[in-house]
Amino acid sequence: MASPTTRMTTARTDLDHFIIRNVEEMAFEPSEWEAATLLEALTLPRVTVTRPPDEQLLAIGMRPNDCHANCAAQAANDPEGLSRHVWGWYIHGSDLTLHSVVNIGWDWYCLTPQTTSLPSRFQFIPDSQIEWRASSGGSTMDAFRGGKPLPLALRKYPYVHVHMRNDFISLIDAGMSAVDARNQVSTKWSSDLLKLELSVRSCPPAV
Secondary structure: OOOHHHHHHOOOOHHHHHHHHHHHHOOOOOOHHHHHHHHHHHOOOOEEEEOOOHHHHHHOOOOOOOHHHHHHHHHHHOOOOOEEEEEEEEEEOOEEEEEEEEEEOOEEEOOOOOOOOOOOEEEEEEOOOEEEEEOOOOOOEEEEEOOEEOOOEEOOOHHHHHHHHHHHHHHHHOOOOHHHHHHHHHHHHHHHHHHHHHHHHHOOOOO
16 A cells, blocks of 8 residues: 555645645544534534635635635735734634634625535634734744644544545555546535534433
8 A cells, every 4th residue: 555655755746735634634533622612612603604615716816725825815905005914714614724814894705716516605613712923934824723733624523534545545555546546535525524423423421
């Protein structure tokens, strides 16, 4: 079986590289801190965000999979100074994914073109406790919350992402493209996650 480094090196496109890295990063070790932070974030107020068509975003120079930089650029280059860069959590199934959007007046916008089909409107949780610090090398910024570095997402079912990663790796090592492997694994596990969520909701509370 190929190693993560080998898979990243042999990725055929930037999208392949992004998908492989994303899958690997979502399979990190669970912790009590992650579980507690997820529950806390879910209590915060939500807003509805609109995602303009990808072709419009690409035409104004927004880059796929680079939400933090896109929103920072919009806020910095808005001649009227009305755009506010807001970071928080994109509600993605049972997970909360670290994400950036912009607030302009009463409206909220996602400025990041997507590599897969997603709804044009979605729920977002602004989180004022997230802060950004310069990385050790000083060339990038890293997200922190409560003094702890933030992962790519807060997961309700961490072990599911480990299984998804293992399935994905098997398909990649068998020669499938990263896009096709991602889509196949996502289809399979979306159904399983829905069943798991329904079974959890149907369980009576402990007494």
